Amino acid sequence: MPVRLGVFLLVLVWLWLPFLLIFYLLIPNNPNLLGIFSLSTLLILFLINAARWGRFVYNNNNIFASYGLHFSVENYRLLLWGITAGFLATFALFLTEYSFGWVEFQKPTLPFSRLFLEGFLSALAVGVGEELFFRGFVLWELEQDFSPPVSANLSALIFALSHYIKPPQEILRTLVTFPALYILAIILVRVKRQHHNLLGMSIGLHSGLVWAYYIVNVGQIVLYHDHVPPWITGIDHNPIAGIMGISFLLLLGYLLTGGRNRGM
Numbered sequence: 001m002p003v004r005l006g007v008f009l010l011v012l013v014w015l016w017l018p019f020l021l022i023f024y025l026l027i028p029n030n031p032n033l034l035g036i037f038s039l040s041t042l043l044i045l046f047l048i049n050a051a052r053w054g055r056f057v058y059n060n061n062n063i064f065a066s067y068g069l070h071f072s073v074e075n076y077r078l079l080l081w082g083i084t085a086g087f088l089a090t091f092a093l094f095l096t097e098y099s100f101g102w103v104e105f106q107k108p109t110l111p112f113s114r115l116f117l118e119g120f121l122s123a124l125a126v127g128v129g130e131e132l133f134f135r136g137f138v139l140w141e142l143e144q145d146f147s148p149p150v151s152a153n154l155s156a157l158i159f160a161l162s163h164y165i166k167p168p169q170e171i172l173r174t175l176v177t178f179p180a181l182y183i184l185a186i187i188l189v190r191v192k193r194q195h196h197n198l199l200g201m202s203i204g205l206h207s208g209l210v211w212a213y214y215i216v217n218v219g220q221i222v223l224y225h226d227h228v229p230p231w232i233t234g235i236d237h238n239p240i241a242g243i244m245g246i247s248f249l250l251l252l253g254y255l256l257t258g259g260r261n262r263g264m
Contacts, residue, residue, distance in 0.1 A: 004057070005141050012049055016042050043129045050137055067136030068192060068199035075200035082191070082204020083211070085256060090212030093239055093248045094222055102227055108219035119214035120207075127207030134159045134185065135192050135202045148193070156185035176231050180240040180249060184209075187253035194257055205256070213239060 019041045027033050054063025069075075097103045108115060138158055142151035160181035164171065191201040216222050217237065224233060234242035240249060 005138070008049070008053060008137075008141075012042075012045060015045050015049070019045075039129070040125075043125075046129075046133060046137075064132070064136070067132060067140050068197045068202075069132060069136065070198060072198075074195075075198050078195055078198055078200030079204040079207075082201040082206075083208040084204075085252070086205045086208020086210075087212045088208075089248060089252045090209055090216070090239060093244060094216065096248075097233055097244060100227075102225055102233055104223050104225070105221055106223050108215075108221045110219055112215075112219070115215045115219045119211050119218070123207040123209075123211035123214055124203075126210050127203045131188065131199055131203045131206055134162075135188050136199060139189060139192075152186060152189045152193075155189060156182050159185040174235050174241060176235060176243070176246070177238065177241040180242075180246050183246060183249050183253070184240065187249065187256070190253065190257045201256075209240075 016038075020038050023034055023037045023041075027037070050063060050067075054060040054066070060066060094103060094105075098105065134155060139151060139155040142154050145151075146154065160178050163181050164178055166174070188202045188206060191205060192199060195201050216239075222237075224230075224237060230236070230242065232243045234240065234245055239245045
């Protein structure tokens with residue numbers, strides 16, 4: 001399995017690098033646009049290569065269905081439920097912190113309609129891309145060789161590490177982010193397995209969390225006070241990068257799975 005996974009990722013990165021270089025040369029002074037183009041290209045290349053990988057390695061002409069990406073009413077229902085749960089959970093966290101006097105709400109710096117729409121589209125793209133890769137491709141590959149608990153924990157570790165590529169000083173400063181990412185990944189695996197390995201809930205939950213954070217962060221609608229240290233409310237104003245965020249993630253995971261470790 002490590003060899004298969006490594007080969008796939010090496011080929012994917014090798015195909016992506018020329019596009020990344022071209023985008024960097026064409027738009028060197030616009031990091032946001034550079035990120036949009038480069039990540040969109042990476043997603044397209046992943047989809048193309050995953051389809052080929054399924055055909056040639058597993059003789060599977062519909063590998064995305066094996067990953068849990070079914071275009072069905074049930075999956076759409078799970079998607080909507082997940083988006084709602086993730087969105088409301090994030091704002092419940094901020095409302096709780098507001099009730100403690102740790103933050104306050106202020107008028108957004110951008111029109112709310114723009115934040116709402118741009119945030120939703122960006123969040124959905126992130127949710128689909130990351131869930132299809134981590135809870136789809138990576139988890140499925142691990143499951144071919146390992147037990148459900150081992151594959152779940154390995155995939156969660158890979159997810160957390162992939163979001164934690166930083167200089168050593170930043171790793172130490174934002175250390176609380178790592179367990180938060182690991183816990184989030186475990187929750188996303190559990191909700192997928194609890195719903196017949198469909199990706200709808202995982203994509204929705206991930207998208208809902210990102211959507212709410214986009215509105216708060218880009219719109220700057222939350223003002224943090226200095227009553228408590230950042231490791232409680234969230235380092236760099238990242239809601240899950242703090243004790244409160246981790247506590248809410250654990251509560252959200254419990255509520256969505258009923259406390260059951262199905263398939264773990």
